[in-house]
Amino acid sequence: MKALKRSSLTDIIGLGLIFGVAIFSLILLVAPSIIVLIISFDTRAYVSFPPEGFTLRWYGEVFQKSELVESMLNSLQVGLTVTVLCILLGVPTALACVRGRFRGTTALSVFVLVPHMVPGIVLGVAVLFAGALVGVSPSIWLQSVAITVFILAVMVRTVQSRLMRLDPALEEAAANLRATPFQSLRTVTFPLLMPAILAGSVFTFVEGIDNLSVAIFTHGFRDRPLPVELLALVQYTSTPLVAAVSGVQIVLAIVALIAVSLTIGLDNVND
Amino acid sequence: MADVTSSPAISGPGLGEKTLDLLLSGRGIWPAVPSIIVLVVVAVIPFILLLSLGFSDIEVARGEIVSQTFSLNHLTNALSDSLYWTTFKRSLSLALSTTALCLLFGYPVAYLFAVGGRWTRRVILILTIAPLLTSGIVRTYAWLVILGGRGVVNWAFLKLGIVDSPLRIMNTHWAVLIGMVQIHLPVMILPLVAVMSRHDNRLIEASENLGASRLGTLRTIIFPMSAPGIGTGAALVFTLSYTTFVVPQLLGGGNYLNAATMIYEQVVFSLEWSKGSVTSLLLMVTCLAVLVMISLATNYFTGWTKGRDA
Structure with a gap:
């Protein structure tokens, strides 16, 4: 039973580390999508961070192609x-x-x-x-x-x-x-x-x-x-067009997520 | 249910109705027959053909096979080809390190889920499921934006004065590994979270009431109970990362060859179908071997927990 002895300092450090990694991971899950969303409004015809200006041109191109x-x-x-x-x-x-x-x-x-x-x-x-x-x-x-x-x-x-x-x-x-x-x-x-x-x-x-x-x-x-x-598009296009396609997908994913949580509940999806 | 009294069940069903009822009650094998037929035609027979192609010399003309003779040439050629060994070793080490890193980054999230309240749990579920609803290519593209020469990382490094000129991160092993881990992270977290939500939280409370530290509870209660989730997550992440070609293709540049990109080139570009069959079979066999090891390890640890309960 000595493994179960209470040791508060290691507890705090250990838990701090675990929660730190957990929060890092959670940010890691969404940060890329957010960066792509930001890029998709860039006015320049190449992908570069940070973006300059704001345009919906690439979203227009998605539906024209x-x-x-x-x-x-x-x-x-x-x-x-x-x-x-x-x-x-x-x-x-x-x-x-x-x-x-x-x-x-x-x-x-x-x-x-x-x-x-x-x-x-x-x-x-x-x-x-x-x-x-x-x-x-x-x-x-x-x-x-x-x-x-x-x-x-x-x-x-x-x-x-x-x-x-x-x-x-x-x-x-x-x-x-x-x-x-x-x-x-x-x-x-x-x-x-x-x-x-x-x-x-x-x-x-x-x-x-x-x-x-x-x-x-x-x-x-x-x-x-x-x-x-x-x-093919990702490999052969250098404009933020792909970012705009991604943006469309991300928005659809959010809509789907809301629909799922309102109808069957998120807990039921992962069973 | 209103028409129960008028149902034919009362007057004793005829043979046709009996069959129909047996069919619908699901007690016979009949409801599964359509599935079995489809699986045999679209999966079992193609696999046998793949096997036969891998062990024969064939001639292909205009997308159709004209002649076929048995031979072990393709297998022996593959096994004596050093390109195969380096490619499969690279795929294996990449997939195994991806699996280990996903567990390292994913488990803390699952722990947060286990000890967290209702809202923490909901946020974790949303953040984990949302990426799975977008395409893997889109998520890989994000890393092109982040790691590219004019990407986020280089911008931050230049701003902070860590480097003088943009780093070349894209088209390296590291870019592939980073992309692999982030893309497969949700697949690791979901089974872990599923296992955690089935836990009896009173066990954690009991452990703490008996004077165990939080870490002690994690080590002796939560971790052993989540062993099946770790097994499932590891198996899923390994299979996906071992057999993907999107991430290596896009983040590794054209010359980063793993088993999957190799198959793609053999089948689609150089039209070497027998070679492609052998590579596919090798990929499948090695993948199953690792999966068996993962499931044996999971059973071992799960059995160990059960043994301690008794």
């Missing part, structure tokens, strides 16, 4: 497709994993996780090669399906963990009241699963929009998604 707008729309489509597919495939799978009365429920849960454990870049290469072998060339659909397979595990896991914490008595009560399994699923289980499905959707949607590792190998030549377009 047709390939950028197109890539945003492409990514939006991918994000929505991935989310819908993940809900349609993932929710029933989670149900089978938790409620299933067959041998191999554990094996099923593990199997669903495997594509997510494999590095995205490896999955991307594999899907590209397999597609080439059967004559399916990269396209927005191949990209959507590949990302769905990559991120499906997150939806399954989120719904699964919620399902495991549901009180079985609720469904039993429904069964005792002579509800068919479908009725009890629709009126009891589903509404209780809604927060988990929404939280999972946030992740799958963001992944659909943001994924680069899978997308870079599977996207169509003509419909480039936003991350691929951005990667």
